Amino acid sequence: MIDKLVEKIRRTGAPIEVGLDPMLDYVPEFVKQKAYAEQGETLEGAAEAIWQFNKAIIDAVYDLIPAVKPQIAMYEQFGIPGIMAFKKTLDYCHEKDLIVIGDIKRGDIGSTSGAYATGHLGKAQVGSRSYYGFNEDFITINPYMGTDSVQPFIDVAVPEKKGMFILTKTSNPSSGEFQDRLIDGRPLYEWVAEKVVEWGSQHMGECGYSYVGAVVGATYPEMGKVLRGIMKKNFILVPGYGAQGAKGSDLVNYFNEDGLGAIVNSSRGIIAAYKQPKYEKFGPEGFADASRQAVLDMIEDIQVGAGLR
Ligand SMILES: O=C(O)c1cc(=O)[nH]c(=O)n1[C@@H]1O[C@H](COP(=O)(O)O)[C@@H](O)[C@H]1O
Numbered sequence: 021m022i023d024k025l026v027e028k029i030r031r032t033g034a035p036i037e038v039g040l041d042p043m044l045d046y047v048p049e050f051v052k053q054k055a056y057a058e059q060g061e062t063l064e065g066a067a068e069a070i071w072q073f074n075k076a077i078i079d080a081v082y083d084l085i086p087a088v089k090p091q092i093a094m095y096e097q098f099g100i101p102g103i104m105a106f107k108k109t110l111d112y113c114h115e116k117d118l119i120v121i122g123d124i125k126r127g128d129i130g131s132t133s134g135a136y137a138t139g140h141l142g143k144a145q146v147g148s149r150s151y152y153g154f155n156e157d158f159i160t161i162n163p164y165m166g167t168d169s170v171q172p173f174i175d176v177a178v179p180e181k182k183g184m185f186i187l188t189k190t191s192n193p194s195s196g197e198f199q200d201r202l203i204d205g206r207p208l209y210e211w212v213a214e215k216v217v218e219w220g221s222q223h224m225g226e227c228g229y230s231y232v233g234a235v236v237g238a239t240y241p242e243m244g245k246v247l248r249g250i251m252k253k254n255f256i257l258v259p260g261y262g263a264q265g266a267k268g269s270d271l272v273n274y275f276n277e278d279g280l281g282a283i284v285n286s287s288r289g290i291i292a293a294y295k296q297p298k299y300e301k302f303g304p305e306g307f308a309d310a311s312r313q314a315v316l317d318m319i320e321d322i323q324v325g326a327g328l329r
Pocket residue numbers: 039041091123160189190191192235236237259260261262263264285286287288289
């Protein structure tokens with residue numbers, strides 16, 4: 021999958037992923053009303069609304085991008101119907117040949133991590149048969165419980181040729197509270213980055229990049245530069261573009277000289293584009309076209325701002 025990700029980034033010229041984080045507030049009224057007419061103002065109605073919203077956006081952007089990142093919390097808030105909308109979204113993205121990064125941020129003691137890994141990357145054995153549960157291509161992992169919490173994900177990912185992105189320096193304002201603390205003179209996020217390199221060496225793609233990548237927020241470009249230097253063969257998933265304030269020129273440190281090595285996420289900036297003054301002309305009816313235009317603008321901004329052309 022890392023080889024496919026690299027191939028798709030090269031083909032599209034778009035080192036970006038669209039974050040499918042559908043809050044009901046972003047779903048235009050006409051989409052919600054139709055879903056509620058069919059399913060009522062219920063959890064099922066909410067799940068139908070976010071699924072229809074996602075589907076229209078995927079249809080509008082899939083040819084421009086290599087990957088999507090559905091954030092499971094946005095679906096979980098609607099209980100079981102929400103989880104079913106999450107799974108429908110994953111399957112539809114696969115049908116469209118998109119790489120699916122499940123943003124699930126898991127990590128627990130070994131046996132529990134193993135079960136998460138089976139459910140999201142691998143197959144569950146049931147008697148003589150085995151079944152994929154969610155079947156994402158990559159997932160996000162919280163490594164702060166240490167190697168025995170991360171290793172089960174790698175053990176499942178290797179035979180499946182799937183991967184993961186490990187939280188290293190996150191984009192949020194208080195990420196420094198713990199992650200920037202100095203340990204033996206170096207910030208904690210650098211210690212994590214060194215473990216990402218070590219963990220990643222167990223699972224390398226033919227393209228020269230590891231299946232084990234890192235999450236480093238676009239909102240801390242100076243730290244991004246240091247972390248790029250430590251993790252030369254690990255892809256960096258970069259959140260923080262758009263709604264959290266980062267722009268193309270902040271990303272120059274995140275790419276390697278081959279123009280690869282990073283994939284930049286934008287969620288609200290793309291899926292709720294029609295609400296921004298810049299894309300107002302599309303109106304709520306044209307929400308998916310507004311998302312397409314926002315993707316085109318993001319690609320241009322990153323290619324120019326990060327010096328990729
Ligand atoms: O793992 C992530 O994707 C993540 C890590 C991080 O440091 N910061 C961060 O914002 N994210 C996720 O990236 C997405 C950002 O959404 P927007 O701010 O709307 O583009 C959300 O799904 C967050 O959960």
